[in-house]
Amino acid sequence: MLQLLNIHKTFNPGTVNEKKALNGVSLDLAAGDFATIVGSNGAGKSTLFTAITGGFIPDEGSVILDGEDLTFLPEYRRSKTIGHLFQDPLRGTAPHMTIEENLALAYLRAGTHQNAFFSRISRADKERFREHLALLDMGLEDRMKQPVGLLSGGQRQALTLLMATLVTPKLLLLDEHTAALDPATAEKVLELTKSIVAEKKITCLMVTHNMHQALTLGNRTLMMDSGRIVFDVKGDERRGMTVDDLLEKFRQNAGQALDNDRILLSKAEG
Amino acid sequence: MLASIFSLNVIQTALELGCIYALVALALFISYSTLNIADLSTDGCFILGCAVACRVAQTGHPLLALPAAMVAGVLSGFITAFLQTRLGVESIMAGIIVNTGLYTVNLAVMGFASNLSLLKADTLFTLGKQLLSPVLGSWYALAIAAAFVAVACALVVLFLGTRLGLSIRATGDNAEMVRASSINPAFTITVGLCVSGSLTALSGGLLAQYQKSADINTGTGMVTIALASLIIGETLLGRGGRAGMVRRVFGVVVGSCLYRFVVAVALRFNVPAAAMKLVSAIIVAVAISAPTIRQRVAFEKRRRAAKAARAAKTGKEAV
Numbered sequence: 001m002l003q004l005l006n007i008h009k010t011f012n013p014g015t016v017n018e019k020k021a022l023n024g025v026s027l028d029l030a031a032g033d034f035a036t037i038v039g040s041n042g043a044g045k046s047t048l049f050t051a052i053t054g055g056f057i058p059d060e061g062s063v064i065l066d067g068e069d070l071t072f073l074p075e076y077r078r079s080k081t082i083g084h085l086f087q088d089p090l091r092g093t094a095p096h097m098t099i100e101e102n103l104a105l106a107y108l109r110a111g112t113h114q115n116a117f118f119s120r121i122s123r124a125d126k127e128r129f130r131e132h133l134a135l136l137d138m139g140l141e142d143r144m145k146q147p148v149g150l151l152s153g154g155q156r157q158a159l160t161l162l163m164a165t166l167v168t169p170k171l172l173l174l175d176e177h178t179a180a181l182d183p184a185t186a187e188k189v190l191e192l193t194k195s196i197v198a199e200k201k202i203t204c205l206m207v208t209h210n211m212h213q214a215l216t217l218g219n220r221t222l223m224m225d226s227g228r229i230v231f232d233v234k235g236d237e238r239r240g241m242t243v244d245d246l247l248e249k250f251r252q253n254a255g256q257a258l259d260n261d262r263i264l265l266s267k268a269e270g
Numbered sequence: 271m272l273a274s275i276f277s278l279n280v281i282q283t284a285l286e287l288g289c290i291y292a293l294v295a296l297a298l299f300i301s302y303s304t305l306n307i308a309d310l311s312t313d314g315c316f317i318l319g320c321a322v323a324c325r326v327a328q329t330g331h332p333l334l335a336l337p338a339a340m341v342a343g344v345l346s347g348f349i350t351a352f353l354q355t356r357l358g359v360e361s362i363m364a365g366i367i368v369n370t371g372l373y374t375v376n377l378a379v380m381g382f383a384s385n386l387s388l389l390k391a392d393t394l395f396t397l398g399k400q401l402l403s404p405v406l407g408s409w410y411a412l413a414i415a416a417a418f419v420a421v422a423c424a425l426v427v428l429f430l431g432t433r434l435g436l437s438i439r440a441t442g443d444n445a446e447m448v449r450a451s452s453i454n455p456a457f458t459i460t461v462g463l464c465v466s467g468s469l470t471a472l473s474g475g476l477l478a479q480y481q482k483s484a485d486i487n488t489g490t491g492m493v494t495i496a497l498a499s500l501i502i503g504e505t506l507l508g509r510g511g512r513a514g515m516v517r518r519v520f521g522v523v524v525g526s527c528l529y530r531f532v533v534a535v536a537l538r539f540n541v542p543a544a545a546m547k548l549v550s551a552i553i554v555a556v557a558i559s560a561p562t563i564r565q566r567v568a569f570e571k572r573r574r575a576a577k578a579a580r581a582a583k584t585g586k587e588a589v
Contacts, residue, residue, distance in 0.1 A: 080452040092450065094443035101436050105451045108433055117434040164450070 023227035034218030083164030092160030095149030106163035154185030288527030293473035310365030314372030319474025339475030347467025
């Protein structure tokens with residue numbers, strides 16, 4: 001489904017701030033794959049996502065999704081088939097617009113509405129939005145006329161998730177999308193993610209700092225370091241792995257221990 | 271004295287001008303309140319509307335003058351948008367550049383004269399007078415201006431409710447989210463500024479026909495005046511997502527009429543016409559800073575109260 005071929009990206013080349021963010025990343029993700037990505041801060045996880053969504057054009061390499069070369073396609077064209085959630089729950093919604101209006105915008109990604117610039121939100125649309133919102137089980141279906149700015153972070157992230165998957169994307173990118181939420185809400189958003197991804201069979205990449213999650217969610221685990229994928233495990237080998245095995249792998253591949261508090265803490269939880 | 275200030279005539283003129291200028295405020299409602307862009311080409315665009323409408327009306331087509339002015343406004347808005355979305359010019363700079371350039375363009379449209387007269391030509395209002403004054407008497411001008419504003423407001427409200435309108439609103443709210451909805455923000459900004467340009471120029475076109483003249487200097491400070499109207503309206507009738515779109519747009523018209531009323535009263539008190547720009551600037555400055563001033567006053571009050579309470583308490587303990 002998703003093919004990344006030898007992607008390189010250097011920020012601020014030729015200056016003291018030069019940073020090789022991606023250093024030859026190649027990845028082949030099969031349709032329906034759900035891969036988790038771990039790695040310490042600055043390993044290039046988010047940069048990899050930005051390369052896929054078109055925030056910048058890589059210095060080298062290409063991005064191919066479902067046989068279509070996206071490498072030089074602008075961001076807004078790619079978003080038709082790629083959903084992207086960030087850690088910050090405020091990034092995915094327009095705060096001064098109502099829930100209903102936000103959903104209507106997300107629904108623009110459906111081809112049928114592409115040219116219907118002057119169409120308005122119909123009763124059928126509202127009914128459809130209401131059904132989808134009810135699935136979130138947050139009572140949002142009765143607040144459709146309220147501005148999104150009034151919702152809590154968790155509610156906004158759940159809404160963003162719904163908006164990203166309202167029109168089924170070919171690829172869903174989750175960049176620590178539950179990290180800024182309280183544990184109970186995080187759990188809830190994660191459950192929603194799992195059920196939506198499973199139901200719609202969406203190919204999915206998810207960055208997490210929770211080692212336990214990295215091994216139990218989805219069917220594949222990737223580890224990144226210094227702009228490269230240093231470890232890639234799936235199938236039986238993955239099923240047999242423990243959090244300690246994963247940390248040990250990291251030590252071997254990166255030549256250093258994981259220095260991130262959050263990772264160590266999440267190890268303790270796992 | 272008071273009777274003369276609040277005479278029917280004064281109110282009538284204020285409402286007429288208020289309605290005509292409300293279209294500029296409506297334009298800023300789209301560019302400033304909705305898209306979050308301070309479009310400083312408004313002044314030039316307004317005179318462009320005056321100039322184009324004057325030229326077309328002089329040839330004996332006062333009705334055609336308005337669409338012609340609007341097309342000119344769309345072009346002006348398009349250039350401002352093109353500079354900021356495709357060529358990386360900052361939005362404020364784009365407006366200033368276009369505004370400067372428009373000065374020459376406007377002079378050229380006016381045949382390099384600094385003013386044009388419509389005294390000998392038919393205008394929308396002279397035609398309207400013949401048609402409407404048997405029924406409406408001296409209120410015909412207000413009826414014409416109000417009709418234009420009502421139609422423009424209705425169209426703007428309808429437009430902002432469409433998917434394209436929603437995308438434009440979202441662009442000012444969260445451009446990233448617009449991109450994630452497969453819409454190009456460059457496109458929505460362009461459409462928004464074209465619509466706003468056409469409204470500004472329509473206002474200019476109407477004013478030129480109302481006053482039977484166009485002057486190269488009439489537009490100076492138009493941004494400030496329109497902003498004042500917009501802010502008065504938002505302060506009185508609510509702003510942001512909480513107030514409905516109809517209410518917000520209606521507020522813009524109310525604000526514009528109130529502003530004209532304030533000006534009319536000031537003129538009655540023999541404030542020289544040349545001082546009006548300063549009065550406008552002060553109104554805008556006060557209106558924009560009002561929420562902050564109110565907050566500070568409330569804060570000071572609470573601080574004083576807390577201080578007094580503490581003093582009373584320690585006083586009691588000392589006793």
